[in-house]
Amino acid sequence: MQLAYTLAAGRGDTNLLLLGLARRLMARGLRLAGTVQINTDRADGGPCDMDVLVLPNGPVLRISQSLGRDSRGCRLDPSALEAAVGHVAASLDGAVDLLILNKFGKHEAEGRGFRPLIAEAALRGIPVLTGLNGLNRDAFQEFAGGLAVEVTPRAADLEAWCRAALGLTASPPQDNGAGGLGQPAPVAG
Numbered sequence: 001m002q003l004a005y006t007l008a009a010g011r012g013d014t015n016l017l018l019l020g021l022a023r024r025l026m027a028r029g030l031r032l033a034g035t036v037q038i039n040t041d042r043a044d045g046g047p048c049d050m051d052v053l054v055l056p057n058g059p060v061l062r063i064s065q066s067l068g069r070d071s072r073g074c075r076l077d078p079s080a081l082e083a084a085v086g087h088v089a090a091s092l093d094g095a096v097d098l099l100i101l102n103k104f105g106k107h108e109a110e111g112r113g114f115r116p117l118i119a120e121a122a123l124r125g126i127p128v129l130t131g132l133n134g135l136n137r138d139a140f141q142e143f144a145g146g147l148a149v150e151v152t153p154r155a156a157d158l159e160a161w162c163r164a165a166l167g168l169t170a171s172p173p174q175d176n177g178a179g180g181l182g183q184p185a186p187v188a189g
Helices: 013-027 078-091 115-124 134-144 155-165
Strands: 003-006 032-040 049-055 060-062 098-104 128-132
Touching: 003 013, 003 155, 013 032, 013 049, 013 098, 013 128, 013 155, 032 078, 049 078, 060 078, 078 115, 098 115, 098 134, 115 128, 128 134, 128 155
Parallel strands: 003 128, 032 098, 098 128
Antiparallel strands: 032 049, 049 060
16 A cells, blocks of 8 residues: 655645645646635735645645634534545545545544545555544554654655656756745635
């Protein structure tokens, strides 16, 4: 089983790394399934909108709910997350080289969300790379049974893990670790 996770320190950094990685791998012809998260600042100064791009070509789904500017509760829209899961599940029926998921989060820690798809991909021999946060690390480690590896949150290291998991030996062009990302364009929701 090829299962890896990454955990970047800054808010939104893991999302940017995985988005850039997915773009580079698809540009090289790899067949990806999964989701990458794109956060968009709100004009009203409230918490950002959270969208996921279902790989490889969409749709883009808004997975956050607006609970008010000063809300502190979880803004994840569970039905939107499950819609994303459905799209990814359908894409796993085709030819897939790699499953990338924006995050093993609270829903996955509780046995929902993308958790069944991670297991299915592993059973099919499809390598899986997911983002992770510290709050769900223990649940992820328990789920993975000690078989997951941590990859440092650097573009070159993430790409190297993907290439190794896929048995690719040619070295890709090196980058400076930023992955040439910049800010993604705002996404219509």
